[in-house]
Amino acid sequence: MSFEMVTRYAHSPKDIEHYNTDELRNEFLMEKLFNPGDILLTYTYNDRMIFGGVTPTTEPLEIKLDKQLGVDYFLQRRELGFFNIGGTGTVTIDGKKDNIVTHDGYYVGMGAKHVVFESDDAANPAKFYVVSTPAHKTYPTKKLPFASALAMPMGDQAHMNKRTIYKYIDASQMDTCQLQMGYTVLEPGNSWNTMPAHTHARRMETYMYFEFSDPDTRVFHFMGEPNASKHIVLEPEQAVVNPSWSIHCGVGTTNYAFIWAMCGENQTYDDMDQVGMHELR
Numbered sequence: 001m002s003f004e005m006v007t008r009y010a011h012s013p014k015d016i017e018h019y020n021t022d023e024l025r026n027e028f029l030m031e032k033l034f035n036p037g038d039i040l041l042t043y044t045y046n047d048r049m050i051f052g053g054v055t056p057t058t059e060p061l062e063i064k065l066d067k068q069l070g071v072d073y074f075l076q077r078r079e080l081g082f083f084n085i086g087g088t089g090t091v092t093i094d095g096k097k098d099n100i101v102t103h104d105g106y107y108v109g110m111g112a113k114h115v116v117f118e119s120d121d122a123a124n125p126a127k128f129y130v131v132s133t134p135a136h137k138t139y140p141t142k143k144l145p146f147a148s149a150l151a152m153p154m155g156d157q158a159h160m161n162k163r164t165i166y167k168y169i170d171a172s173q174m175d176t177c178q179l180q181m182g183y184t185v186l187e188p189g190n191s192w193n194t195m196p197a198h199t200h201a202r203r204m205e206t207y208m209y210f211e212f213s214d215p216d217t218r219v220f221h222f223m224g225e226p227n228a229s230k231h232i233v234l235e236p237e238q239a240v241v242n243p244s245w246s247i248h249c250g251v252g253t254t255n256y257a258f259i260w261a262m263c264g265e266n267q268t269y270d271d272m273d274q275v276g277m278h279e280l281r
C-alpha cells in the first residue's frame with residue numbers, strides 16, 4: 001500500500017501566462033489517481049480542497065491525515081464526499097458498514113473519525129474518487145445513490161453537448177458546508193461540456209474525467225481566464241484543478257463523463273458568470 005499526498009499551490013492568472021505544457025500540467029493536472037492498493041491525493045491550496053483516488057484491493061484503506069493538516073484526525077474540521085467509479089465495495093464509517101455499488105456517492109459529515117474503504121473483489125476493485133473540503137459544522141452523513149441524484153438534462157445535439165448533470169451533493173437538496181459534487185454524462189455523439197463556459201469567483205472546482213467511450217479518447221480541457229485560455233489533454237481517470245478565476249470546459253474526441261466538485265461559501269449552483277462567446281480567446 002502506498003499513500004501519497006502532493007501539494008499544489010494557488011496561482012494568480014498572471015502566473016500561468018508563460019507556462020509551457022509541462023509546467024501547466026504539473027501545476028493543475030493530477031495524472032494518476034487510481035492505483036490498486038493505493039491512496040493518491042492532491043492537496044490544492046485553492047480553498048484547501050483535498051481530492052484523489054482510494055483503490056482498495058485485499059486490504060482495507062483509510063485516509064489518515066493529522067500531522068499534515070495539524071488536526072487530531074482527517075475529518076476533524078472537514079467534510080468528505082466520495083463516488084465509486086469501480087467495482088462494488090464497502091465503506092465503514094465509525095463502525096457502521098454500508099455497501100457501495102458503482103456510481104454510488106456519499107456525503108460524510110465533519111467529525112467522522114474513521115472512514116474505511118474496502119473492495120469486494122481485489123481483481124475488480126472499487127475506485128473511490130474522494131473530495132474533502134474544510135467544514136465548520138457537522139451535517140448528517142448520507143449515502144447518495146445514483147437513482148436519487150437530481151438529474152438535469154442539458155445541451156442539444158446541434159451544439160454537440162447533450163448531457164445529463166446528476167447532482168449528488170447539492171445544497172438545494174441537503175446540508176453541506178462548502179462541498180458540492182456531481183456527475184455529468186455526455187450522450188454518444190456529443191463532446192462538449194460547459195460550453196458556453198463560465199467562471200465563479202465565489203468557488204473553485206475540480207473535474208475528474210472518466211468513462212471515455214473509447215480508450216483512445218482524449219479530452220481537451222480548457223482553463224485560464226476567458227480571454228487567455230489554455231488547454232490540457234487528459235486521459236481517462238485524470239483530474240484537473242480550476243481556480244475560481246478560471247473557465248473549466250472541455251471537448252472530447254468521443255463522449256465521456258466527469259465528476260465535478262466545488263468548494264466555496266457560494267452554494268447556489270446556478271450562480272455562475274457566463275462567458276460570452278466573443279470573450280473567449
Ligand SMILES: O=C[C@H](O)[C@@H](O)CC(=O)C(=O)O
Pocket residue numbers: 163165182184193194195205248260269272
Ligand atoms: O459550476 C458547475 C460546473 O461547472 C458543472 O456542473 C458543469 C457541468 O457539469 C456541465 O456543464 O456539464
Ligand SMILES: [Zn+2]
Pocket residue numbers: 198199200205248272
Ligand atoms: Zn463551474
